[in-house]
Every structure is written in C-alpha cells, then in structure tokens.
Amino acid sequence: MRIDLHTHSTASDGTDTPAELVRNAAAAGLDVVALTDHDTSRGYAEAVAALPAGLTLVTGAELSCRLDGVGLHMLAYLFDPDEPGLLRERELVRDDRVPRAQGMVTKLQDLGVPVTWEQVARIAGDGSVGRPHVAEALVELGVVGSVSDAFTPDWLADGGRAYVGKHELDPFDAIRLVKAAGGVTVFAHPAAVKRGQVVPESAIADLAAAGLDGIETDHMDHEPATRARLRGLAADLGLLATGSSDYHGSRKTCVLGEFTTDPEVYGEITRRATGAFPVPGAGGTTA
Numbered sequence: 616m617r618i619d620l621h622t623h624s625t626a627s628d629g630t631d632t633p634a635e636l637v638r639n640a641a642a643a644g645l646d647v648v649a650l651t652d653h654d655t656s657r658g659y660a661e662a663v664a665a666l667p668a669g670l671t672l673v674t675g676a677e678l679s680c681r682l683d684g685v686g687l688h689m690l691a692y693l694f695d696p697d698e699p700g701l702l703r704e705r706e707l708v709r710d711d712r713v714p715r716a717q718g719m720v721t722k723l724q725d726l727g728v729p730v731t732w733e734q735v736a737r738i739a740g741d742g743s744v745g746r747p748h749v750a751e752a753l754v755e756l757g758v759v760g761s762v763s764d765a766f767t768p769d770w771l772a773d774g775g776r777a778y779v780g781k782h783e784l785d786p787f788d789a790i791r792l793v794k795a796a797g798g799v800t801v802f803a804h805p806a807a808v809k810r811g812q813v814v815p816e817s818a819i820a821d822l823a824a825a826g827l828d829g830i831e832t833d834h835m836d837h838e839p840a841t842r843a844r845l846r847g848l849a850a851d852l853g854l855l856a857t858g859s860s861d862y863h864g865s866r867k868t869c870v871l872g873e874f875t876t877d878p879e880v881y882g883e884i885t886r887r888a889t890g891a892f893p894v895p896g897a898g899g900t901t902a
Contacts, residue, residue, distance in 0.1 A: 618647040618876040620673065620884075621690060621803065621831065621859030625740060626650075626658030627677075628747040630864030633658035634665035637896075641667040643871040647881060647893070649673035649692060649859070654708040655743050656696040666896035673884075673893050677803060678793075679708050681783040685812050686773055687802065689789045690831065690857075693888030694798025701792040704784055709743055711782040716744045718779035719771065723749070726776060728758055746771050747866055762866055766810060773811045790826045797890020801829040801857050806845060807836035816848060823852040828887060833858030833874040855880050 623629035624636045631639060633650060636658075640648040648670060650662050659674050666672050675692040694701060716735055723730045730752045738755075739748040750765035759765045768775045784792075786802075793800045802822065806813055819830065832845040833856075849856040858874035861867070885893055 616646040616878045616881070617644055617872055618878065618881045619645050619860050619862070619872050619874075620647075620649040620675075620692070620801070620857050620876050620881070621651050621677070621834075622648055622862040622871065623652050623677075623864075624650060624658045624662070625742045626655055627652035627743045628739075628745050628863060628866065629742075630866050633662035636862075636864075637662050637666050637670060637672060640871050641670045641896070645670060645872050647671045647673060648871070649675045649690075651675040651677045651690055651692075653677050653743055653745060654679055654705045654712075656705075657743075659696065663894050666894060668896045668898040670896040671893045672896070674891055675798075676705065678705070678789050679781065679783045680786040680789050682786050682814055682818060685814050686783065687786060687814055688804070689784070689786055689793075690801040690803045691789070691793040691796075692799045692801070692884055693891045693893070694793050694796035695890035696796075698792075698796035698890065701796045701798075704788075704792060707782045708784070712744050715779045715781040716746075716749055719746070719749050719777050722777040722779065723753075723770075728753065728756065728777075730756060747863070749777075751866065786822060787825050790822065794826055797888060799828045799884050799887050800826070801831055801855065801884075802827060803831045804834045804836050804861065805830050806841050807834065809836055819848065820852055823854055827854065828884070829855030829857055829880070831859060832856040834861060835869045835873060836861075855883055857884075 624633040678689040750762040753759045753765045857876045860869045860873040
C-alpha cells in the first residue's frame with residue numbers, strides 16, 4: 616500500500632481542487648490519501664464525491680498552533696468535523712486569516728512592494744487565504760523567484776519584515792480538542808528548520824505525555840539524518856512515525872507520494888480514531 620497522509624487543496628493553499636487532488640492521487644498510484652487543508656474541512660464533500668475506485672480518503676486538517684512563540688502545525692485525522700469545541704477554534708483561526716493577510720499586504724506596500732489585496736484575493740480564490748497566497752503574489756511581481764524564497768526574514772517568515780501573526784491554538788489544547796472530537800494527532804514536519812525556528816525535542820516529549828499520537832518523520836523539509844533521528848525519537852517516546860508529501864499542487868515542488876506512511880502505522884491511526892472513518896472510493900465523478 617502507498618499511503619500519503621498530508622496534502623492540500625484549493626480549500627486552503629493548494630492549487631488542485633479537492634476533486635483534482637483525489638484523481639491525481641489515484642493517478643500517482645496511491646492507495647490512501649489524506650486531505651489536510653489548513654484549519655478547514657471545506658474540501659471534504661467534493662473530494663468524497665470525486666473519489667476514484669481503489670483510493671481511500673482520510674479526512675483531516677492541519678491546525679495552526681504556537682508554543683512559546685514558535686509556530687507549529689498539528690495534523691488532525693478522522694475527527695468529527697462538527698464537534699463544537701474544535702469547530703469553534705478552527706473558525707477563529709479561519710476568520711483571522713483575512714485581516715492577517717491584509718496586514719501583510721500593507722506591510723509589503725510600506726516596504727515598496729506594489730502588491731494589492733485584490734491580487735492576493737484572486738490568487739486565494741475560494742481557499743482559506745494564507746501566507747502562501749501572499750508569497751505567490753510576490754512571485755508574480757518578480758520580487759522573489761519562488762514561493763519558498765518568500766519565507767525568509769526579509770519577507771514572510773515568522774518575525775520577518777512583512778510578517779503578521781494570527782490566532783493560533785496552543786498545541787496542548789489542540790491535542791485535547793482533537794481527542795474530544797474522536798481524532799488522532801500528528802506533529803507535522805517538527806524539525807523543518809528551513810522554515811524557521813522549531814520547538815525543542817523536549818517539547819515533543821511533553822506533547823507525547825499529553826496524548827500526541829505521532830510525529831511526521833519523513834518529509835521533504837527533513838534531511839535524511841533528521842528523518843533517522845526523528846524515527847528514533849518516535850520510538851523512544853512511543854509515538855507513531857508517519858511520512859507524507861505535504862503536496863500543494865504546483866505551489867510546491869513536492870509530488871504526491873514523495874514520502875509515504877507504513878501500512879501498520881496507518882492501521883493504528885484508523886484504530887485509534889472514533890470521530891470519522893476512512894472513505895473507500897466507489898468510482899467518483901469525472902467532471
């Protein structure tokens with residue numbers, strides 16, 4: 616089985632619609648794909664309706680968190696999307712995204728960059744607007760060469776010249792809320808130092824003690840030595856070790872299935888979840 620547990624669609628900051636995403640996942644030879652858009656479950660219905668035969672969909676989300684001033688992302692799988700506590704927090708994060716992005720546009724304009732809110736809104740479309748959309752605007756304007764190049768202290772990195780904060784969950788609260796919604800939690804790309812500051816491994820131990828289920832060890836932003844170290848850490852802490860692409864369509868260079876999750880680990884995730892269940896494809900719509 617080929618299992619990719621971290622992908623994004625146009626419901627947040629990917630470039631594939633949810634329907635395109637599941638069709639592309641099947642074409643890439645995946646057996647299981649998780650839709651984990653940022654702080655939203657808006658893409659679920661479209662993905663399920665288009666789900667090809669032979670592909671199983673895991674519903675999820677990537678939750679925006681912050682611990683001691685350091686941003687981190689928590690993957691949540693197979694939770695009840697209508698559970699009130701978690702839904703309320705996801706709505707707070709989502710509602711803060713527009714004023715945050717508008718604030719970044721203002722800061723960029725003050726730095727002499729001719730970006731406009733209309734440009735960023737066009738790029739975001741119906742998705743939950745975020746830094747990648749602002750970064751793509753910088754690419755369009757020729758300010759930077761790629762979306763990744765915008766995530767530096769000069770521009771949009773945490774604490775950067777054009778950075779603006781947003782409402783974010785405490786990761787311990789995120790674990791509690793996801794568990795209350797019947798879901799499973801995995802710390803996304805915990806050692807992605809190229810993105811900026813990361814939390815220390817002692818914090819991962821604290822999160823494990825609070826009920827964290829796993830860490831994403833195999834990821835494009837982890838060097839081979841880092842992946843090996845994280846797998847050892849997961850074993851020491853009794854955490855599940857996952858692998859995934861963090862696919863964003865054409866917005867990033869990674870491809871579906873670039874890293875995958877062991878079937879036994881996937882099986883344990885599904886055994887622990889009580890809020891929702893994987894959806895087997897039945898030959899979805901082709902439109």
